[in-house]
Amino acid sequence: MYLIKLSAITLFILLTACFVAVEFSIVKARRSRMNQLIQEGVKGAKAAKHVITHLDEYLSACQLGITVTALGLGWLGEPTVRALIQPLFLKTGLHETVSHVLSLIIAFLLVTYVNVVIGELAPKSFAIQKAERITLLFARPMILFYKLMFPFIWLLNHSARLITGLFGLKPASDHEMAYTEEELRVLMAESYRSGMIKKSELHYVNDIFTFDKRTAKEIMVPRNEMVSLPLESGSGRILRDIIKTNKYTRYPVVKGDKDHVVGIINMKEVLFRFLSEGAAFTKHELSPYIQPAIHVIETIPIYQLFVKMQKEHAHMAILIDEYGGTAGLVTAEDIIEEIVGEIRDEFDTDETSSVQKLSDSRYILSAKLLISDVNDLLGTEIAADQVDTLGGWFLTQHIDAKPGSTIECDGFTFTVKEIDSRYILTIEADKAE
Known part of the structure; x- marks a missing residue:
């Protein structure tokens, strides 16, 4: 008889541990990770996503399970353990009343200790560290338990919402965790310290956060450093000298001064024609190669400028100031460098780090x-x-x-x-x- 009761006590403690582990794991598990596992075809991922997207219902199911098993343990555990301990005290010659009180206290403390350690604390710690695995393992059993206990869970949930409603609180509509930018920075830094991501990945993410805060003016090549080609020059040699000295792929073409940029010229196109037709590069042949230039205000956010350049298939944009004059230029490379860092090619050997x-x-x-x-x-x-x-x-x-x-x-x-x-x-x- 006692063996059956002890087996039932053990079962109640194990069920409590399971419900506690599921409770903590479904709170900690990430929906985004479950979406990834679903795409990878992991067994149980769909059920796990269903559980973590309906936290109110399944947390209530866990609480119901914990309460029921705790009541069962209290109803059966203390009397059974007391019945096993009390005869030992009686054999020592203690008064029956004293033996009863001592066995009651010891039985209560022993059952409570085992339940707290094995049924609560240990599964909680395990669930926090293995949240994903436990959620995948117990999602389907929890769905079945929820369906079986639906009337009780529905009653408990609506009773709780009625009480919280008296304090002006509304039930949460979405439990997906959302993080602020600063919280994401902290999470990424912690991931880097724990070895989950590389330093370069942390650097890229931090740069992306600042990307949408920068304006084109902050990353532009200023007007005084712009290298341009004059639309009308005295000879083709002037143009060839400029190109030979700077070795850029694209140049803004100006008419008169830099406030009048008429377009952009791509030297690859010029070279292709030179090789295919043997044409000489003179002022008379500059105009056919000029492509329209993007002109934007210098205060435009760089993410907006990048989108505009992508739509118009442009690699260079001319920035203008509030008075309509040329402030500088921005290339696609300048924008990309804001995320990945400085990019150098074979012609940048004379560049020094900032x-x-x-x-x-x-x-x-x-x-x-x-x-x-x-x-x-x-x-x-x-x-x-x-x-x-x-x-x-x-x-x-x-x-x-x-x-x-x-x-x-x-x-x-x-x-x-x-x-x-x-x-x-x-x-x-x-x-x-």
């Missing part, structure tokens, strides 16, 4: 570097309302800047290293000891 680290406290920075990037790199709090770049900020603080000019800010000494006329090229940042 950040040259000389030591842990000393850097050579390009004056075109954005102030926000400088703050991220150095941990400073440089602020400027009217300018975006480090060089622009320096000029607002030191209008007559020349090589050797310095500014002290946030524990760093910023010194102009190179300057071209009034245009600052590089600035050294040296942290004060």
